[in-house]
Amino acid sequence: MEAFLATNPYFSAGFGLIGVGAGLAVLRNGGMQIATIARRRLLVTVEIPSKDPSYAWFLKWASTATASNREHSTSLLANLLRSNQLSVETSFRTRETGKSLASFALVPAPGRHFVQHKGAWLLIERAREKSMLDLKTGTPWETVTVSALARDRQLVIDILEDAKSAALAEEEGKTVVYTSYGPEWRPFGAPRRRRDIGSVVLDDGISDHLVSDVEAFLANGKWYHERGIPYRRGYLLYGPPGSGKTSFIQSLAGHLDYNICVMNLSERGMTDDRLAHLLANAPPRSLILLEDIDAAFTKHRDQAKEGFQSMVTFSGLLNALDGVAASEERLVFMTTNHISRLDPALIRPGRADVKVKIDNSSDSQTRNMFLRFYPNATADVANAFVNAVKPVSGNACDRVSPASLQGHFVLHRDDPEGALRNVSMLTSPQSEFEETSSHQ
Structure with missing residues (x-):
């Protein structure tokens, strides 16, 4: 039997094919392992997901980096502009003068882009998962991956630092206004020029009293913690329309170098859980503003007739402001034109610690x-x-x-x-x- 198998040409050919296939499989797996090891050893890769703030920073920086140097081969922007795969991102904003401006920027489109920056080659891959959505925003999930030789590791870090610095420089000396988008906060329009605290003229002593109270609160976090007092403070500014309540809050934010988070309780789809989540996850160094707090639940009733009701309850608002799950290190400003319409439970100490009337001009x-x-x-x-x-x-x-x-x-x-x-x-x-x- 053994002699028959040894002399059988079909068996010999089959055995040979099996051997060749096994050898090729070993070589292929070995080659893949070698390539993986080489990639890990020789390349540095940074992945930036779309939910991370640096994602928008990087794309914006890539569209403006060294824009005055486009003719140089070391310009990242110049190399990207030579690519055949680009996306357009349009921005529209209104200046304080009332003039509207629209501009667009070219950024890397989904795909691979080989570019040269400062003498080093980079691979920029932008991937878009059409079958996967960001549950927070409902937009397709995206990532940007930047790869470079291991010896150029510092260059990749420098690029991220430059992108961050460029983004923060736009906000320097300005106030960013945030609004809620789903369960997260997003900037609303371009950063606004800070308003000087002296530009809002209130009656004698009111501005100084509010500023000193806020500054004392921010400077005494340890005092609150040592005494077991929740480290949060609420302010209620009430008075007739046009008396300067909102304008003062804007100027106060500029004076403190804070941003403003505008909360709309009548927003469609707002729930108690979402309200509590937003208040607990406000951007750092931000004032939370609840305007016309007296009208919020009146609007709820009007919207219910139209078929799209905000689902925030009064008890949900109270718990978000001063409940067990309420966040700390928080400044909340509420405004109203009719303080008599507010429930006493809403304006008690702990929810509205400081109540100041801002009246018509004295x-x-x-x-x-x-x-x-x-x-x-x-x-x-x-x-x-x-x-x-x-x-x-x-x-x-x-x-x-x-x-x-x-x-x-x-x-x-x-x-x-x-x-x-x-x-x-x-x-x-x-x-x-x-x-x-x-x-x-």
Whole structure:
């Protein structure tokens, strides 16, 4: 039998094929292992997932890096622009002057890109998983992978540092306004220029009192912890519309070098759990702003008639502000035009520790605003303007709002006498409009 198998040409050929196949399999696996080992030894790879903040930083940096040096072969941007695989990212923003600007940037499209940067070759791979979504945003899951030779490890780190520095430089000296997007916070528009604390003129002592209270809270975290007091503080600013509540919060954020997280309780899809999660995971160095807190649950009832109701309950709001799961190291500002409509449970200490009324403009406030807009005006003109806008009744509710004063001063910029001469536009705007219309 053995002799037969040895002399059988079919068996010999089959055995030979098996041997060749096994040899090729060993070589293939060995080659793959060698390639894997070589890749690990010779290359350094950094993966940046789309949920990480550095993902947006890197793509933006890649679209602007050394833009003034495009003709040089060492420019990363110049090499990317030579690629046949690019994506367009468009940004639209409105300046403080009201002018709208739209711009676009070219970034690496999904795929592989070999580029040369500072004399080193990099492999930039952008992958998009069409079958996998980011559960937080509903967008396709993406990653960017940057590979370089192991000897260029520091270059990859420098690129990430440059991208971070460029992103933070855009926010330096500015206030970032965040809004909720699903269960996370996202910047709303471009960073805004910081507002000087002195640009919002409140009645005597109010601004100083609030600023000193916030600064004392931020400087005494250890004192709270040693006494077992939750390290969070709530502020309620109440008063008529246009009195400067929101404007002061914006200026306070700029003064503290903080950002602002605007919370909309009436947002569609908002739930108690999502509210608590957002409050507990606010970006660092941020004030949380709940505007028109009295109207939130009224809007809920109106929205229910239209078929899309926010599911935040009053008890859910109370627990998020001061419940067992409430976060610490947090500053919350609430504003309202009607404090009488608020439930006492919402404005008790622990939820609203400091309650300050910001009213219509007092005599002192009107004078300070006038002199701020017209620093060269004489004291007589300023006093005459104050007396002209002073209500005959003497009631605070009949006073002019700071917002109306500001609009009047802007209308008569650089003309204090004109502001005084046309003061009737402030005291009786309706009759002034009717008189103007009758002449047309």
